[in-house]
Amino acid sequence: AQSVTQLGSHVSVSEGALVLLRCNYSSSVPPYLFWYVQYPNQGLQLLLKYTSAATLVKGINDFEAEFKKSETSFHLTKPSAHMSDAAEYFCADHTGTASKLTFGTGTRLQVTL
Amino acid sequence: GAVVSQHPSRVICKSGTSVKIECRSLDFQATTMFWYRQFPKKSLMLMATSNEGSKATYEQGVEKDKFLINHASLTLSTLTVTSAHPEDSSFYICSATDGGLDYGYTFGSGTRLTVV
Numbered sequence: 001a002q003s004v005t006q007l008g009s010h011v012s013v014s015e016g017a018l019v020l021l022r023c024n025y026s027s028s029v030p031p032y033l034f035w036y037v038q039y040p041n042q043g044l045q046l047l048l049k050y051t052s053a054a055t056l057v058k059g060i061n062d063f064e065a066e067f068k069k070s071e072t073s074f075h076l077t078k079p080s081a082h083m084s085d086a087a088e089y090f091c092a093d094h095t096g097t098a099s100k101l102t103f104g105t106g107t108r109l110q111v112t113l
Numbered sequence: 114g115a116v117v118s119q120h121p122s123r124v125i126c127k128s129g130t131s132v133k134i135e136c137r138s139l140d141f142q143a144t145t146m147f148w149y150r151q152f153p154k155k156s157l158m159l160m161a162t163s164n165e166g167s168k169a170t171y172e173q174g175v176e177k178d179k180f181l182i183n184h185a186s187l188t189l190s191t192l193t194v195t196s197a198h199p200e201d202s203s204f205y206i207c208s209a210t211d212g213g214l215d216y217g218y219t220f221g222s223g224t225r226l227t228v229v
Binding site for chain 1: 119219221223
C-alpha cells in the first residue's frame with residue numbers, strides 16, 4: 001500500500017531561518033503530492049501541489065517543494081521563516097483508487113525569536 | 114477559490130444523544146466528499162468516502178451504523194454520530210472534490226465534538 005513518510009514530528013527554526021520539512025512517498029506510479037498546513041482547531045489549507053507538471057512547485061506564502069523521483073521525495077522549503085508559519089504541516093499523496101488522499105503523520109513547525 | 118463550509122465548529126453533547134455535522138461546498142459541485150477524524154496531535158484518519166447519491170464507503174474499522182453519512186446533493190454531505198459516547202470526542206474534518214483534473218481537495222474548518 002502506498003504511504004507517505006514525514007521525517008521529524010517536530011521541527012524548530014529561528015525566525016528568518018530556512019524551513020525544511022521532509023516528505024517521502026512510496027508509490028511506484030507517478031504520484032500527485034500535496035502539502036497542507038493546519039493551524040490549531042482549524043481545517044487544512046493547501047500550500048501547494050505537484051501534479052506531474054514542473055518538478056519545482058511554488059505555493060502560497062513563499063513555500064515551495066521539489067519533486068525528486070530518484071529520491072521519492074517532495075520536501076517543503078521556505079527561505080525565511082516567520083512567526084506566523086508556526087503550525088502543523090501535512091504531506092499527502094493521491095495515487096490510489098477512489099480519489100483518496102494518504103496523509104503523512106505531520107510535522108509541527110515551531111518558530112522561535 | 115473553492116470553499117467548503119463545515120458546521121458546527123464546536124458541539125458538546127450528552128452521552129447517548131446523536132449529533133449531526135454538515136459539510137457544504139459553497140461554490141462548486143462536490144462529486145466526492147471525505148470525512149476524517151483527527152485525534153490530538155495526530156494525523157487525519159479517513160473514516161469514509163461518499164459520492165453524491167450513493168452509499169458511503171467506510172474504511173476498515175469504522176462503524177457505519179455509528180457514523181451515518183449522507184451525501185444527498187452535490188453540495189451537501191452530513192455526518193451523524195449516533196448514540197455518542199465520550200470516546201467519540203474528537204476533531205472531525207470534511208473534505209470535498211469536484212473530481213477535476215487539478216485534483217483539488219478543499220477542507221472544511223473542522224468540528225470539535227465533545228461528548229460528556
